[in-house]
Amino acid sequence: MPLLRAFLLEDTHMTAHPPRIAQIIDGNDLSRQLRIEVTQRAAALRAKGHTPGLAVVLVGDNQASQVYVRNKVKACHESGLHSVLEQYPATMTEGELLARVEVLNNDPTIHGILVQLPLPAHIDAQKVIEAISPAKDVDGFHVASAGALMVGQPGFWPCTPYGCMKMLESIGYDLRGKHAVVIGRSNIVGKPMALMLLAKNATVTVCHSATKDLKTQTLQADVIVAAVGKRNVLTADMVKPGAVVIDVGMNRNDEGKLCGDVDFAGVSQVAGYITPVPGGVGPMTITMLLVNTIEAAEREAQARGLA
Ligand code: NAP
Numbered sequence: 001m002p003l004l005r006a007f008l009l010e011d012t013h014m015t016a017h018p019p020r021i022a023q024i025i026d027g028n029d030l031s032r033q034l035r036i037e038v039t040q041r042a043a044a045l046r047a048k049g050h051t052p053g054l055a056v057v058l059v060g061d062n063q064a065s066q067v068y069v070r071n072k073v074k075a076c077h078e079s080g081l082h083s084v085l086e087q088y089p090a091t092m093t094e095g096e097l098l099a100r101v102e103v104l105n106n107d108p109t110i111h112g113i114l115v116q117l118p119l120p121a122h123i124d125a126q127k128v129i130e131a132i133s134p135a136k137d138v139d140g141f142h143v144a145s146a147g148a149l150m151v152g153q154p155g156f157w158p159c160t161p162y163g164c165m166k167m168l169e170s171i172g173y174d175l176r177g178k179h180a181v182v183i184g185r186s187n188i189v190g191k192p193m194a195l196m197l198l199a200k201n202a203t204v205t206v207c208h209s210a211t212k213d214l215k216t217q218t219l220q221a222d223v224i225v226a227a228v229g230k231r232n233v234l235t236a237d238m239v240k241p242g243a244v245v246i247d248v249g250m251n252r253n254d255e256g257k258l259c260g261d262v263d264f265a266g267v268s269q270v271a272g273y274i275t276p277v278p279g280g281v282g283p284m285t286i287t288m289l290l291v292n293t294i295e296a297a298e299r300e301a302q303a304r305g306l307a
Pocket of ligand 1: 160183185187189208211227233250281
């Protein structure tokens, strides 16, 4: 299968038993495939005179945020979506930002609105998120989107956990009756991840900083999603042989290179499937933003009788 690339371990200590070969779920490959679909759907909408549009709003000069927003806008353009990047100084007031969001809510060329987080400390991020029309909440952070996910109604799913679900789908993994352990309970990753796994009939355990004996939990898991933001939270001794391991974490190692929460070299010898960092969940997050934006534009087209 093109999505799966065998990972051969370079472990010179293991001579008595051959190392287990975990299969890699390649987020770059999967993203490429999904973006072909996005491009086709965007072209179909454009043919009806309905170009899907995303507005990305950045306040302040956070370096990492600048890279993220540029990548999001670039990904839109590559897939035939209209995208505008609005950049404002860190001195922008909360009132000014709320007013901008309102303008975008009423802009017919914009179907998705993304306000890049974090916002400067003087702006209440939750208030800004709640000001975005739920119909344009392609980040899936609005309380209406969270509620829709919880009760199983249509809405926008947060892009990172949505991408993780696509990765599981890509290997044909049936979650029914499986035990999934999610490490982390943030509103943007851990909690929505747990709800998505639950919706697919997994039995879900959510772990966090107050969890006692994380290893006891993870050793029971058929699927582990690590979304903590700390290196080596998950090591080989904490993983059941053959388990699927999804690494959401983004950290820097001692050499300053990007790495995840999972001890990749060790866990690869035990897991059945594993996502790498970089090249795993990261590219999927942007791809799911495109998917949500297309979805928003299609819903609007349908409402206007264009579909
Ligand atoms: P967050 O808001 O800081 O949440 C981290 C979670 O980890 C919290 O629920 C925390 O528990 C839990 N935690 C902390 N230490 C722990 C420990 N030792 N054992 C078990 N749980 C522990 O972070 P986030 O926004 O969810 O992001 C998590 C990671 O994913 C970060 O590295 C972030 O950069 C990355 N990320 C990647 C992408 C992507 O596209 N690849 C997207 C989003 C986030 P408490 O709730 O008890 O504090």
